[in-house]
Amino acid sequence: xxxxxxxxxxxxxxxxxxxxxxxxxxxxxxxxxxxxxxxxxxxxxxxxxxxxxxxxxxxxxxxxxxxxxxxxxxxxxxxxxxxxxxxxxxxxxxxxxxxxxxxxxxxxxxxxxxxxxxxxxxxxxxxxxxxxxxxxxxxxxxxxxxxxxxxxxxxxxxxxxxxxxxxxxxxxxxxxxxxxxxxxxxxxxxxxxxxxxxxxxxxxxxxxxxxxxxxxxxxxxxxxxxxxxxxxxxxxxxxxxxxxxxxxxxxxxxxxxxxxxxxxxxxxxxxxxxxxxxxxxxxxxxxxxxxxxxxxxxxxxxxxxxxxxxxxxxxxxxxxxxxxxxxxx
Numbered sequence: 001x002x003x004x005x006x007x008x009x010x011x012x013x014x015x016x017x018x019x020x021x022x023x024x025x026x027x028x029x030x031x032x033x034x035x036x037x038x039x040x041x042x043x044x045x046x047x048x049x050x051x052x053x054x055x056x057x058x059x060x061x062x063x064x065x066x067x068x069x070x071x072x073x074x075x076x077x078x079x080x081x082x083x084x085x086x087x088x089x090x091x092x093x094x095x096x097x098x099x100x101x102x103x104x105x106x107x108x109x110x111x112x113x114x115x116x117x118x119x120x121x122x123x124x125x126x127x128x129x130x131x132x133x134x135x136x137x138x139x140x141x142x143x144x145x146x147x148x149x150x151x152x153x154x155x156x157x158x159x160x161x162x163x164x165x166x167x168x169x170x171x172x173x174x175x176x177x178x179x180x181x182x183x184x185x186x187x188x189x190x191x192x193x194x195x196x197x198x199x200x201x202x203x204x205x206x207x208x209x210x211x212x213x214x215x216x217x218x219x220x221x222x223x224x225x226x227x228x229x230x231x232x233x234x235x236x237x238x239x240x241x242x243x244x245x246x247x248x249x250x251x252x253x254x255x256x257x258x259x260x261x262x263x264x265x266x267x268x269x270x271x272x273x274x275x276x277x278x279x280x281x282x283x284x285x286x287x288x289x290x291x292x293x294x295x296x297x298x299x300x301x302x303x304x305x306x307x308x309x310x311x312x313x314x315x316x317x318x319x320x321x322x323x324x325x326x327x328x329x
Contacts (some may be wrong), residue, residue, distance in 0.1 A: 001039065001042055001043070001160065001258050002039075002074070002086060005035045005036070005038060005039040005042075006039070006068045006071060006072060007025065007072065007275075008021065008025070008027075008032045008035035008036050008039070009035075009036050009039055009047060009064065009065075009068060010065065010068050010069060010072060010274075011024055011025055011032075012032065012036055012048065012055060012271070012274055013048075013057055013061060013065050013153070014137065014153055014154040014274070015154075016028065016054045016055055016056065017018060017054040017055065018032055018033050018036070018054075018055060024138050024139070024169065026136075033171045036048065036178070042224075043060075043064075045058070046058050046060065046061075047060055047061035047064060052103055065153075068275075069274050069275055072275035072276070073274070073275055073276065073277055076275070076276040076277045076307045077277040080107040080277055080278070080279050080280060081161070084208060088119060089117045089119065089120055089280055089281050089284060090119045090281065091120060091121070091279055091280075092120070092121040092122075092123060092281075093120060093121070093122050093123065093279070093281050093282045093285045094123045094125070094140065094141045094142045094143055095122070095123075095124055095125070095135065095141060095142060095143055095144065095242060095282070095285060095286070095289075096124075096125045096126075096127060096131075096132035096141045096143070096145075096146075097124065097125070097126055097132075097133055097144065097145055097289070098126070098127070098128060098129060098132065098142030098145070098146060099128075099224035099244065100224075100240075100241050100243055100244040101145055101243055101289065101293065102113075102124075102126050102164075103224070103243075103244050103246070103247060104243050104244055104245070104246030104247055104292075104296055105234075105243055105246070105289055105292035105293050105296060106124070108292050108295075109285070109288040109289045109291070109292045110124075110288075112288050112291075112292075113284065113285050113288040115220065117273075117284060120281045120284075120285070124175070124286065125141065128194075128197075128198055128222055129144075129146035129197075129198065129199040129200075130197050130198070130199065130224075132146050132271075133146060133155060133271060135286060136154075136155050136271050136272060136273055137154035137155050137273070139273045139276065141326040142272065142273075142276075142278060142279065142282040143270055143271060143272045143278060143282060143286055144271050145160060145268050145269070145270055145271075145286075145289065145317075146199060146268065146271060147166070147199040147200055147203070147266055147267060147268060147269070148267055148268075148269040149199045149202075153274065154273065154275075155271045155272070155273065155274055156273075156274050157269040157270065157271045157272075158270045158271075159267065159268075159269055159286075160267075160268045160269055160270045160290060160293075161267070161268045161290065161293050161294065161297070162265055162266075162267050162268075163241040163242050163243050163265060163266050163267075163268065163293075163297065164241070164242040164258070164263060164264075164265050164280070164297075164300065165182070165239050165240060165241050165242070165259065165263075165264040165265055165266055165316075166239070166240060166241075166242060166245055166256045166257060166258060166259065167181050167237055167238075167239055167256075167257040167259050168228075168231055168238050168239070168240050168245060168248070168254055168255070168256055168257075169185065169231060169237045169254070169255050169257065170231050170232045170233060170234060170236075170253065170254065170255070171253065171255070172234065173235070173237070173255065175255070175257065176255070176256075177250075177251030177252075177255040177304065178251065178255075178256060178257065178258070179257055180257065180259075180260045181257040181258070181259055181260070182259075182260055182261050183208075183211060183213050183259055184211055184212065187216070187235075188217070188235075189213070189215045189216050189217075189237070190215065190216060190217040190219070190220075190235055190236045190237060191215040191218055191219070191234055191236070191237055191238065191239070192219045192221050192227050192230065192231065192236050192237065192238040192303035193205075193218055193219070193220055193221075193238075193239075194220070194221070194222055195220045195222050196220075196324075198222055200266060203266060204239055204264070207239075207264045210262075211261070211262070219236060220244070222239050224244070227240075228254065231254060232253050232254050239259070239264065241266050242296065242297065242300045243293055243296050243301075245295070245298045246299070246300075249299065249300075249303065258304060262287075268293075270286055270290075271280055283324055317319045
């Protein structure tokens, strides 16, 4: 059994296609198919049922995948530990972040990190969660921070943080910045929502249904800066995470309103490829981003102290275990 055979098998399992797996590994389809065939021959079992539409793992394939993924992660972890013995943190970090995080937390995280680790090269991608998840699954990114949702077997996830969500309005709303709002009392309610492909949409739909609120008008938009511009210039509103709203802490020009009865929120997970562990540099940058997210949450806590019940901790602590993206929901 060779490592290249295991990598070919794992990628084919995740993609359910030799063609897609070969594309992901920058290999030929015939070469990858031969690697899997040789692995089947050496093990004496059939790992895939092949068809014109792709491949489907057999019982033996399902069993091997769990072992193979563990082996490849352990090899990655061993390499990271050996690299750490050199002492100096170097290398390249490819990270994916949503606009939710880049607007408020990215700049201070990058400033903090680059001041300490000048020899690490950062390559950052801003995109929505579905795109980032695919990029992590195909190992184009070391990690991404996204809302947890049923995902690919190619990705593992660790619960990271919980964020409040606020109603964000422009001056036309006529209510003071930081004034609490019951969404059912807002009329007309013209709401900008992310498209169904966005991981936050299902949570927002569930929130609206749970409180029995039907917006008077809905505009679907996956363009965060465009959303903020439209809210500031019109009577359209949006429900947005507190991390993203941090630049609006002062209420000018956008106004932020805590939603009550009940208060909605969104969870975040750090996702990484299932067969790799984060390098020391990637771990340190992820930690820097997480610290900034928690700092922002603490500042919102202070601002909302007069609104929250005395002694009430309205933020949930994330779980500490690592799980699959599907289990993280």
